[in-house]
Amino acid sequence: MRYPDGGGLTAEQRKRREEVRIRAAGLFEEGVKVPCIARELRVSEKSVYQWCRAWKAGGREALRSQGPPGYDCRLRPDLQAKLAAWLEEGPAAHGWSDDQVWTAARVRTLIGRKFHLSYSVSGVTRLLHRMGFSVQMPARPAAERDEDAITSWREATWQEVKPSGRRPARSSASRTKRA
Numbered sequence: 001m002r003y004p005d006g007g008g009l010t011a012e013q014r015k016r017r018e019e020v021r022i023r024a025a026g027l028f029e030e031g032v033k034v035p036c037i038a039r040e041l042r043v044s045e046k047s048v049y050q051w052c053r054a055w056k057a058g059g060r061e062a063l064r065s066q067g068p069p070g071y072d073c074r075l076r077p078d079l080q081a082k083l084a085a086w087l088e089e090g091p092a093a094h095g096w097s098d099d100q101v102w103t104a105a106r107v108r109t110l111i112g113r114k115f116h117l118s119y120s121v122s123g124v125t126r127l128l129h130r131m132g133f134s135v136q137m138p139a140r141p142a143a144e145r146d147e148d149a150i151t152s153w154r155e156a157t158w159q160e161v162k163p164s165g166r167r168p169a170r171s172s173a174s175r176t177k178r179a
Contacts, residue, residue, distance in 0.1 A: 021063035
């Protein structure tokens with residue numbers, strides 16, 4: 001199941017789970033045993049023991065929802081807007097004149113230069129996705145593309161080198177003699 005916030009429960013589901021933990025706190029205060037709490041709330045005893053430890057350490061507040069899991073983005077919304085503007089200017093405006101393609105590695109370098117923050121390439125990919133950028137396909141085919149050569153290769157060469165549709169089946173290598 002996919003969640004709208006990208007990796008956890010919805011706000012409604014978090015609220016429901018918090019209510020269950022708060023009910024458990026009330027039962028802790030009444031002195032109800034863990035197995036009975038687990039049965040009544042339809043949760044595992046392991047969860048109830050964890051909640052009990054948290055409740056003993058910090059009371060009911062320790063059982064409140066902490067919000068969605070994960071790290072907060074290191075680029076504030078105003079910095080993301082600046083980054084988006086720089087990306088719109090194109091790679092040449094920032095020193096990449098060999099082609100006009102933004103790669104995740106280039107965006108990572110740009111973030112490092114402009115904001116003095118270090119991101120991984122996969123982190124940049126997730127950041128760009130959250131900002132509304134997506135993987136782009138070229139608007140037109142390459143000028144060097146030769147459709148006739150591609151068609152003849154598919155019809156002649158590919159038929160010779162393509163693997164058969166069947167994979168080899170497991171079989172015994174030993175021979176048996178008929179009696």
